Amino acid sequence: MNTICINCPMGCPLDITEEDGKVVVRGYTCKRGLEYGVSEYTAPVRTVTTLVRTSEGGVLPVKTSSPVPKGRMFDVLDRIRALVVPASADIGYVAEHDILGLGADIVVTGRGVPHDAK
Amino acid sequence: MKRFDVLVIGGGPAGMAAAIAASDRGASVLLVERDVRLGGILNQCIHAGFGLHYFGEELTGPEYADRFEKKLAEKNVTVMLGAMALSVGEDGETVVLSPDEGLVHLKAGAVVLAMGCRERTAGAIALAGTRPAGIYTAGMAQKMCNIEGYLVGRRIVILGSGDIGLIMARRMTLEGAHVERVIELMPYSGGLKRNIVQCLDDFGIPINYSHTVTRVVGKPRMAGLYYAPVDENRKPVLSEEKFVECDCLLLSVGLIPENDILTGSGVKLDRVTSGALVDENRMTTVPGVFSCGNVLHVHDLVDNVSHESEIAGAAAADYALGRMSGTEGKICSVGVGRGVRYALPQRVHGGEGSVEIFFRTDNVYKNCKVVAECGGRVLWSKKRMIVAPGEMEKITLDKKDIDGDVTVRLEI
Ligand SMILES: Cc1cc2nc3c(=O)[nH]c(=O)nc-3n(C[C@H](O)[C@H](O)[C@H](O)COP(=O)(O)OP(=O)(O)OC[C@H]3O[C@@H](n4cnc5c(N)ncnc54)[C@H](O)[C@@H]3O)c2cc1C
Numbered sequence: 001m002n003t004i005c006i007n008c009p010m011g012c013p014l015d016i017t018e019e020d021g022k023v024v025v026r027g028y029t030c031k032r033g034l035e036y037g038v039s040e041y042t043a044p045v046r047t048v049t050t051l052v053r054t055s056e057g058g059v060l061p062v063k064t065s066s067p068v069p070k071g072r073m074f075d076v077l078d079r080i081r082a083l084v085v086p087a088s089a090d091i092g093y094v095a096e097h098d099i100l101g102l103g104a105d106i107v108v109t110g111r112g113v114p115h116d117a118k
Numbered sequence: 119m120k121r122f123d124v125l126v127i128g129g130g131p132a133g134m135a136a137a138i139a140a141s142d143r144g145a146s147v148l149l150v151e152r153d154v155r156l157g158g159i160l161n162q163c164i165h166a167g168f169g170l171h172y173f174g175e176e177l178t179g180p181e182y183a184d185r186f187e188k189k190l191a192e193k194n195v196t197v198m199l200g201a202m203a204l205s206v207g208e209d210g211e212t213v214v215l216s217p218d219e220g221l222v223h224l225k226a227g228a229v230v231l232a233m234g235c236r237e238r239t240a241g242a243i244a245l246a247g248t249r250p251a252g253i254y255t256a257g258m259a260q261k262m263c264n265i266e267g268y269l270v271g272r273r274i275v276i277l278g279s280g281d282i283g284l285i286m287a288r289r290m291t292l293e294g295a296h297v298e299r300v301i302e303l304m305p306y307s308g309g310l311k312r313n314i315v316q317c318l319d320d321f322g323i324p325i326n327y328s329h330t331v332t333r334v335v336g337k338p339r340m341a342g343l344y345y346a347p348v349d350e351n352r353k354p355v356l357s358e359e360k361f362v363e364c365d366c367l368l369l370s371v372g373l374i375p376e377n378d379i380l381t382g383s384g385v386k387l388d389r390v391t392s393g394a395l396v397d398e399n400r401m402t403t404v405p406g407v408f409s410c411g412n413v414l415h416v417h418d419l420v421d422n423v424s425h426e427s428e429i430a431g432a433a434a435a436d437y438a439l440g441r442m443s444g445t446e447g448k449i450c451s452v453g454v455g456r457g458v459r460y461a462l463p464q465r466v467h468g469g470e471g472s473v474e475i476f477f478r479t480d481n482v483y484k485n486c487k488v489v490a491e492c493g494g495r496v497l498w499s500k501k502r503m504i505v506a507p508g509e510m511e512k513i514t515l516d517k518k519d520i521d522g523d524v525t526v527r528l529e530i
Pocket residue numbers: 127128129130131132133150151152153156157158159160163166167168169201202203204232233234235257260281282285376379410411412413417418419420421423
């Protein structure tokens with residue numbers, strides 16, 4: 001697998017392979033690149049941020065409370081699309097616990113625009 | 119209307135941090151914000167990536183803003199929403215249009231400018247072709263998506279690969295649109311490596327460096343666009359033009375500090391940053407008028423905005439309460455040499471303590487040395503593996519070493 005290290009502007013090109021059951025990273029300049037390469041190869045994860053529908057037809061921003069496996073991002077999105085939260089939900093409101101059994105909650109991160117202002 | 123010690127214009131992260139800092143120094147503060155709520159651009163930046171430096175944890179934009187809003191609510195700060203500052207006069211007198219009070223003339227002890235930036239538009243880059251529906255600035259599309267819940271297109275091309283363009287490529291993809299490609303005029307991206315990987319590579323979105331959009335076609339809705347590589351003078355090579363079918367073009371082609379209300383104020387602007395010329399207290403060329411955040415210079419990290427605005431807010435309070443200190447020393451200019459596009463503050467006072475100088479390079483340089491000197495003496499130098507225009511750099515100087523004009527440059 002080929003990627004670039006994201007930890008500094010150098011952006012070292014990484015070439016990651018598995019040799020004799022061991023993950024081998026080539027192309028890094030410093031230790032951070034090696035560690036990043038191993039984790040991107042073995043278990044890449046991402047925090048997902050998107051929108052959730054409200055009971056009044058608006059949207060509110062949400063995030064996964066911890067990163068989820070990169071390959072499951074679109075499954076998580078599909079599940080979030082089916083959720084509805086109260087329009088009055090405040091920051092920190094949990095829209096779903098332990099989404100798809102991945103260990104992350106779906107948490108509201110912002111408030112709606114005040115109603116009389118719209 | 120009641121007289122305030124400090125008037126803050128703009129209620130984004132810059133204005134909120136300045137108001138809190140001014141209040142902490144004992145000043146009474148009025149903050150005017152033209153939007154219906156505080157938070158500025160952060161309200162629409164729902165991705166994570168804010169606050170790692172300031173709070174030591176990764177927050178989304180609205181969460182970062184909320185932390186400051188809660189702090190602000192505990193302070194001696196009056197907030198006027200839906201109120202737009204129209205002009206700042208030579209003596210700092212500010213005209214504000216407020217829904218409750220009409221047109222008001224405010225004269226505070228000090229003014230903090232925190233109006234942020236607006237985006238460059240299709241007109242600003244002289245985009246060729248028709249003017250169909252489907253052309254948006256990236257920030258406008260972000261607001262329509264993240265706050266209003268509208269997706270502005272199905273097949274999207276993005277011009278510009280700064281962080282805003284990259285973030286929007288992922289946003290649109292996650293919401294079900296297909297991002298055809300990102301087109302970048304420069305041979306490199308101005309965005310973070312992390313955003314290249316997590317906003318483009320993760321979704322297989324291609325990027326064309328050293329390319330530009332040559333014309334847009336379609337009427338009334340966009341039908342597609344042509345793009346071409348550029349030569350070393352950044353002129354498109356039309357013989358290599360290619361077509362891509364799309365219904366939407368997002369422009370992420372730069373931000374302009376929103377300083378229009380200063381026209382009659384005497385505040386001098388820097389030709390490179392388009393923001394005010396300031397000293398280390400972020401005081402402009404008009405005594406008692408301060409500037410901070412994106413209206414002073416474009417920041418990539420909101421953490422730096424908060425930090426800078428606390429300096430400006432505290433100094434504005436000290437000025438208004440007549441106890442400004444640290445400005446007795448000789449005033450020296452901070453200029454730039456080879457490889458450096460701008461440095462800020464543009465002037466500093468000699469004397470006690472230390473001063474942080476922020477700067478941006480004019481290109482990507484590997485294995486270079488950053489040097490700050492004063493009258494032929496090197497005050498500071500450090501080897502760097504890489505510097506890039508997209509990442510603001512910082513050096514710290516000892517004020518007592520400064521007895522003449524300072525130059526920041528690279529040895530390449
Ligand atoms: C798409 C995008 C992605 C970003 N991603 C990140 C990121 O991942 N991490 C990060 O750290 N930073 C990020 N940033 C940068 C960060 O959001 C900005 O640096 C920061 O918000 C600037 O704060 P500000 O207060 O100076 O300006 P703004 O947030 O723009 O606030 C200015 C405020 O002033 C008000 N105003 C303007 N003129 C007037 C007037 N005349 N009268 C009254 N009010 C007025 C405006 O309504 C607005 O509320 C991103 C920015 C954008 C646009």
